[in-house]
Amino acid sequence: MPARISETFRAAASTGHALDAYLDVEADPAADITLGRPAPAGASLLWTGTGISAGNTGNIGSLKQSRLDLATSSGVGIVAAGSAVRPAGVLRTAATAGTLRLRWAQSVSSASPTTLKAGSWLRLMRSS
Template sequence: MEADPAADLTMAWSGPAGASLSWTETGISAGNTGNIGSIKQSRLDVATSSGVGIVATGSAVRPAGVLRVAGTGGTFRLRWAQTVSSGTPTIIKAGSWVRLTRIV
């Protein structure tokens, strides 16, 4: 992904009724404008948003977690936005993906 380093990225998830998600964002700490810095790995719930640092030329953010669903169907969705408003667009690049593995 690419963005204005001052804008950073805030992510959260939404899921169907009864779904629970324990996740971490796994990215550099928000406010970091270089390729080095602290790695952020908070323990978050499905609707809890979290910000990570973005560098202009490309950043990797590797969210991971465990999703549990109940009997209600619905959409599981990544929600994201710039943490700080910027005229420079935040781009999640083509080819980005999320993998879900069913555990029985």
């Protein structure tokens, strides 16, 4: 099973939050990367993974920007030279504060590691 990494953010109760990130990823192009977002109980999240379509091994291809909900993970393609992945979304919490997590893993198991490089960042900002 591929390794999984989580980043955790505190989200205030009954509030809207803007989520964005810049992920500089190097990986086996056949492995790609899958992103997911567990969130506080009762929260809603609309988000996109924004990157090239999974399975694309070249720099030219479809840009994936489908709108996803909280329960949906998304696979994004990685090219041999490395890829920029730009997840973004809107989190709306219910009456209870909680934790939002970014989870990622290889979409397809590979002996080559998937590396989230230095300079990558994640941000959760209160918007209302």
